[in-house]
Amino acid sequence: MAKAGWHVTVLEKQxxxxGRARQLKxxxxxxxxxxxxxxxPEVFERFFNSFGKKVSDYYKLDRLDPSYRVYWPQAPGGKDAPMDIPADYEALKKLFENIEPGSGSMLDSFMKEAVYKYEVGINKLVHKPGQSYTEFLDWELVKGVFKLDVFTSMKKHISKHFKNPKLQQLLEFPVLFLGALPENTPALYSLMNYADIKLGTWYPHEGMYKIVEGMFSVAEELGVKFIFNSDVCEIKVEKGKAVEVIANCQLLTGQPSGPIL
Ligand SMILES: Cc1cc2nc3c(=O)[nH]c(=O)nc-3n(C[C@H](O)[C@H](O)[C@H](O)COP(=O)(O)OP(=O)(O)OC[C@H]3O[C@@H](n4cnc5c(N)ncnc54)[C@H](O)[C@@H]3O)c2cc1C
Incomplete structure (x- = not known):
């Protein structure tokens, strides 16, 4: 909004x-x-680029290898060792193959579908502003509706390719980021497996809060004003237009503290 010329004030209760990406010292x-x-990472790059900046103006990124470590729930007396997920695709295929013979080449076909979904899903769905349904009347989307696997679940899609329960869980877990369950999530979201396995897991030097600092700097550079410790309790609307914002109504007298914008 600031880039578009609006005078922007952010009221933040903390x-x-x-927010959820805050830091504790x-x-x-x-x-x-x-x-x-x-x-x-390109989503973050795209964000900063849209303000004429680069991620590297604010923080340095490293691709992690291993990408992450998976701990298996232990059955009583069980001793399943944690599993490190290698960043290198060929090493990951080997790991799959050791667990389930034939699953390495299955991973190839699974990823081939996932990259298609990622490209179409990200470019034709995620990056659309979402202001009108007509944005989604796209020939690529219509043509690819079956290839995009919107009518089958992640769980079914994965179990069609892999029989081993550990491999299934490995591929199902990214759905957790959507706050969803693999049985209720369309298999379109195997695009997240592509993000995980091919695009990789990254980490900003000095921690995730560097992202917040970067975004905060961009906003400040554009003239956005921040008022912290402002818990918004009411937005007064007249004739469909917000005319007043009331903050900290509880904090003061139990009564609205009065308009602050
Ligand atoms: C434990 C945890 C782990 C996560 N792990 C990952 C991960 O590994 N990778 C990943 O990509 N994402 C992860 N996420 C999700 C990610 O952190 C969030 O999606 C993202 O931070 C949300 O940002 P946001 O600005 O949309 O919302 P929020 O961060 O929720 O920001 C909302 C802001 O509004 C403020 N606010 C709320 N009500 C009021 C009010 N009445 N008045 C004034 N201010 C108000 C809040 O204080 C907050 O600062 C994780 C989240 C959590 C909690």
Missing amino acids: STPG EAGFIFDMGPSWYWM
Whole structure:
């Protein structure tokens, strides 16, 4: 909005920016309080580019190898060792093959579908502004509706390719990021397996809060004003237009503190 010329004021109820990605400093230690997986780096690049900036203007990224470690639930007396997921695709295929013979080449065909979904899904769905249904009347989307697997679930799609329960769980877990279950999520979202396996897991030097600091700087550079410790309790609307914002109504007298914008 600021880039489009609006005067923007952000009312934030916490004392710092970041929300779920906030940071906690305690006894000389610093903790990221939310995200730890940095996936789809081009989404962040695209965000900063849209303000004439680059990710590297704000933080340095490393691709992690291994990408992450998976701990299996232990049955009583069980001793399933944690599994490191290699960043290298060929090494991952070997790992799959050791668990289920034939699953390495299955992973190839699974990823071939996933890359198609990623390209169409990200470019034709995610990056659309979402202001009108007509944005989605796209020939590529219509043509690809079956290839995009919107009518089958992630669970079914994965179990069609892989029989081993560990491999199934490995491929199902990214759906967790959608706050969803693999049985209820369309197999279109195997695009997230592409993001995981091919695009990789990254990490900003000094932690995830660097992303927040970067976004905060961009906003400030564009003249956005931030008012912290402002818990919005009411937005007064007249004739469909917001005319007043009331913050901290509880904090003061139990009565609205009065309009602050
Ligand atoms: C434990 C955890 C792990 C996660 N892991 C990952 C991960 O690995 N990778 C990943 O990509 N994502 C992850 N996420 C998700 C990611 O953190 C969030 O999707 C993202 O931070 C949401 O950003 P947001 O700005 O949309 O919302 P929020 O971060 O929720 O920001 C909303 C802001 O509004 C403020 N606010 C709310 N109500 C009011 C009010 N009445 N008045 C004023 N201010 C108000 C809040 O204080 C907050 O600052 C994780 C989240 C959590 C909690």
